[in-house]
Amino acid sequence: MVEMPGRIVILGAGHAGVECATALRARKFGGTVDLVGDDPHLPYQRPPLSKDYIKRPGDPLPLKPKQFFADNRITLRPGQRAAGIDRKRRQVRLESGEALPYDHLVLATGARNRRLHIPGINDGTAFELRTLADADRILGSIRDWRQVAIVGGGFVGLEAAALLTTMGIAVHVIETAPRLMQRTASPTLSSWFAEWHRENGTAVHLDTQVAAVEQEAARVVARLTDGNRLVADAAIVAAGVLPNVELAAAAGLAVGNGIVVDANLLTSDPAISAIGDCANFPSSRLPGRARLESVQNAADQARTVAARLTGETKPYDALPWFWSIQGGVRLQIAGLSKPGLSEVVRGDPDSGRFSVFLFDGERLTAVESVNAAADHMIARRLIAERRKVEPAGVGDLSLDLKSLL
Amino acid sequence: MGEFSLAKGHIYIARDGSRAECELPAGTSVMLGALTNGVEGILAECGGAAMCATCHVYVQAPFDSRLPEMGEVENEMLDAVASERRTESRLGCQIVMTDSLDGLVVRLPDRQN
Ligand SMILES: Cc1cc2nc3c(=O)[nH]c(=O)nc-3n(C[C@H](O)[C@H](O)[C@H](O)COP(=O)(O)OP(=O)(O)OC[C@H]3O[C@@H](n4cnc5c(N)ncnc54)[C@H](O)[C@@H]3O)c2cc1C
Ligand code: FES
Numbered sequence: 001m002v003e004m005p006g007r008i009v010i011l012g013a014g015h016a017g018v019e020c021a022t023a024l025r026a027r028k029f030g031g032t033v034d035l036v037g038d039d040p041h042l043p044y045q046r047p048p049l050s051k052d053y054i055k056r057p058g059d060p061l062p063l064k065p066k067q068f069f070a071d072n073r074i075t076l077r078p079g080q081r082a083a084g085i086d087r088k089r090r091q092v093r094l095e096s097g098e099a100l101p102y103d104h105l106v107l108a109t110g111a112r113n114r115r116l117h118i119p120g121i122n123d124g125t126a127f128e129l130r131t132l133a134d135a136d137r138i139l140g141s142i143r144d145w146r147q148v149a150i151v152g153g154g155f156v157g158l159e160a161a162a163l164l165t166t167m168g169i170a171v172h173v174i175e176t177a178p179r180l181m182q183r184t185a186s187p188t189l190s191s192w193f194a195e196w197h198r199e200n201g202t203a204v205h206l207d208t209q210v211a212a213v214e215q216e217a218a219r220v221v222a223r224l225t226d227g228n229r230l231v232a233d234a235a236i237v238a239a240g241v242l243p244n245v246e247l248a249a250a251a252g253l254a255v256g257n258g259i260v261v262d263a264n265l266l267t268s269d270p271a272i273s274a275i276g277d278c279a280n281f282p283s284s285r286l287p288g289r290a291r292l293e294s295v296q297n298a299a300d301q302a303r304t305v306a307a308r309l310t311g312e313t314k315p316y317d318a319l320p321w322f323w324s325i326q327g328g329v330r331l332q333i334a335g336l337s338k339p340g341l342s343e344v345v346r347g348d349p350d351s352g353r354f355s356v357f358l359f360d361g362e363r364l365t366a367v368e369s370v371n372a373a374a375d376h377m378i379a380r381r382l383i384a385e386r387r388k389v390e391p392a393g394v395g396d397l398s399l400d401l402k403s404l405l
Numbered sequence: 406m407g408e409f410s411l412a413k414g415h416i417y418i419a420r421d422g423s424r425a426e427c428e429l430p431a432g433t434s435v436m437l438g439a440l441t442n443g444v445e446g447i448l449a450e451c452g453g454a455a456m457c458a459t460c461h462v463y464v465q466a467p468f469d470s471r472l473p474e475m476g477e478v479e480n481e482m483l484d485a486v487a488s489e490r491r492t493e494s495r496l497g498c499q500i501v502m503t504d505s506l507d508g509l510v511v512r513l514p515d516r517q518n
Contacts, residue, residue, distance in 0.1 A: 026445070045452045061440075061452050068443035295450050323456040330478070332456060373478050377458070377485030 005103030005271075005309060006031040009092050011082050011247070012108035013037025015046065016276025016298035018063040020106055023306035025072040033074045034100055036092070040079035041132050042066055047295060049135040050159040051325050055167070057139050060132050085251040087269055104271055104309055107248055107259055108302070111241035111277040111293060116151065120213035125220055127236045129156055141234060145169050149222050149232040151210055153180040155324045157238030158193065161202050162327035172203045172230055174210055174222070183240075184322075186337060186356050189368045192349050193326065200327055210235075243278045243291060256280050258291040263315035265305050273308075275301035284317050285365065285383075286336050294322045319384040321376075332376035335366035335383040344395045347372060355379070357394045364389040374401075381405055416502070418462075420446045420513035429502040435511060436460040436498035446513040453498035455479055459518050460497035461486045462511040469493045471505050488514030 008024065010017045013035050021035045037043065044060040053060060069076040077094075084093040085105065092100045113128045127141075128134045148164055150157045153175030161171045173180075179190035180197075194204050209225045213235060222230040245255040254260040254268045258280030265273050265281060276298035283290040300318035307314060324331040329352075337358045347354030355375040358366040364387070367379035378401040382389055385405075393399050418425045418439055427438040439447040439460075448459035455478050464472060472495065475483075479499045483490050497511070 047454070048452050051454070061437075065441050065443050071443065299448075299450055323451060323454065325454060325456075330454075330456070373455075373481035374484060377482060380485070 004311065007101060007103045008106065008309065009034045009036065009100050009102040010106040010108055011036050011092065012110050013039065013043045013076065013078065014108060014110045014276065015063065015295050016302045017108035018043045019299045019302035020108060020275060020306050021074045022064065023303045024309065025074065027306055027310040029310050034077065035074055036077045036080050036082055038079065038081035039131060044132055049132065050129055050156050053135055054138060054163055082247060085247055087251055090271060106305055107272060107274040107278060108276050109244035109247065109278045111243045113237065114240045114242050116237060116239055118210050118213055121235065121237065125215055125235065127234055129160060129236060129238060145233040147232040149174060149220065149230050149235045151235060151237045152239035154238060154240055155181060158197065158326050159324060160236060160238060161197060162200065165201050166327060172205065174205045174208050174224060176209050178207050184337065186343050186358055186368060188343050188345060188356050196329060241293060245278060264308060264313060265301055265316050273305045275305055281316060286338060290336065292320055294320065296321050319380055321380055330371050332369045332373065333366060334376055334379040337366040341365060344391050346375065346394050347397065359391050378402060378405065416509040416511065418444050418511055418513060431502050431504065433502055434498050435462060435500040439497060447497055448517045449498060455482055455496055455499055458482045458486050458496065461488060461514050461517060462495055462497045463491060463493045463514065464495050465510040465512060468506060468509045472500060487516045487518050
């Protein structure tokens with residue numbers, strides 16, 4: 001019989017950390033749970049920050065109400081940062097000097113925005129969008145904005161672009177890659193969104209970098225590598241994230257692109273797990289390893305670890321899914337894609353409602369649905385259950401996808 | 406439902422024989438009411454965007470007929486909820502509190518994912 005831990009410390013009070021604490025109590029874990037997070041606010045949901053929150057500011061959407069933590073004997077320590085892990089003594093050292101002993105430690109430290117090596121951009125002039133404080137900082141200035149340069153054409157940058165455009169702000173998106181959302185989207189999806197954003201009034205600069213940024217009076221001047229010179233009221237950097245691995249690395253744990261864990265989400269130390277945006281795990285759905293940035297991944301990994309810590313060990317195998325809202329467009333993705341997959345389009349992209357089915361040889365690995373929720377929900381099951389799907393068939397709208405289940 | 410008084414602006418969320426009472430200002434969703442009151446059994450992973458279908462509720466009569474008709478997206482998402490879809494199934498994030506919903510009673514399904 002495996003010994004059950006009595007004291008669990010969770011570092012990071014985002015989607016992953018809060019769900020892990022919640023799931024431990026839901027599974028009747030009887031020991032202590034310490035949830036340490038450096039964000040000073042009550043734990044909140046991040047996705048709305050680039051969606052509703054900026055358009056209709058109010059209270060941020062909480063992950064759980066304040067009372068929940070006390071009611072469930074979860075010791076929430078907001079605004080506290082962990083400074084080190086002493087693996088020998090099994091203690092976390094907080095910046096306040098306090099030491100928290102653990103029997104099991106869960107690293108849910110998430111990710112932070114990537115800073116760019118662009119002269120002039122990091123000297124306080126640029127905005128970011130990861131935390132509530134970032135969003136509030138944008139809200140504090142947005143009224144004066146007529147023109148904004150967004151550096152990065154990934155999900156967050158594009159959601160922000162669509163949002164600002166509806167508020168009457170002229171937006172430029174500058175993307176280094178030859179297409180939008182290159183890391184996760186199929187070429188068909190990328191070009192559909194590029195066209196949509198252009199029609200929506202956003203200037204999309206692909207294959208382009210910001211060479212330098214200067215401050216001119218109250219304005220920002222961005223020199224682009226294509227020779228263009230943009231004058232804007234603000235620049236928002238949305239150029240992807242870096243996993244927060246420093247604590248783990250300093251403690252001697254294996255790190256790569258993220259904190260390296262095994263199929264059970266355990267690090268190289270059996271007393272330490274890692275989950276969410278910071279975890280690099282062996283994927284059962286793609287060859288190799290993955291590190292995902294999604295609510296689904298954070299929540300499902302949290303539940304997998306909570307189950308193991310309460311005696312039910314199962315390798316992490318949840319189906320990845322993701323959503324994004326750009327203006328009125330609802331994008332839902334099931335599964336994981338990678339470069340070089342073959343595409344079958346279902347529906348007419350010009351109608352604004354379609355799905356891209358992505359096959360790795362014969363195997364359906366991902367489905368991207370634009371304004372096609374029904375396709376997405378069926379795709380989740382097709383991929384999760386590893387159903388055999390004929391590539392030729394799914395492009396034909398007379399085929400009822402439900403008949404494949 | 407005679408066993409509890411239907412106070413103005415309150416909704417009742419029932420599951421496993423227990424009931425939670427939440428105060429819900431007009432304009433907020435049932436999902437948000439459950440979330441901010443720590444009601445278990447509504448996951449709401451997408452934060453109310455009708456993207457996750459983990460805020461599934463069964464709306465009890467007579468309130469089911471007082472709700473505005475569901476949109477196409479909600480209908481498609483409900484088609485794939487983790488528990489049985491019934492005629493009274495709705496997504497909690499798409500039900501917005503109004504005066505005519507005072508005392509609304511919703512029942513939670515066994516599972517959300
Ligand atoms: C603007 C925005 C929009 C998004 N939209 C979507 C979406 O539509 N759909 C979707 O699926 N996903 C979306 N995501 C991604 C999703 O929010 C993340 O995948 C999710 O938040 C990951 O959860 P996490 O708990 O792993 O990390 P995080 O949420 O980053 O939480 C980690 C926490 O740990 C804290 N921390 C780090 N180091 C320490 C330390 N040493 N001591 C104490 N605390 C520490 C961090 O400050 C942070 O608060 C979005 C993200 C952003 C930023
Ligand atoms: S909260 Fe996700 S669908 Fe309602």
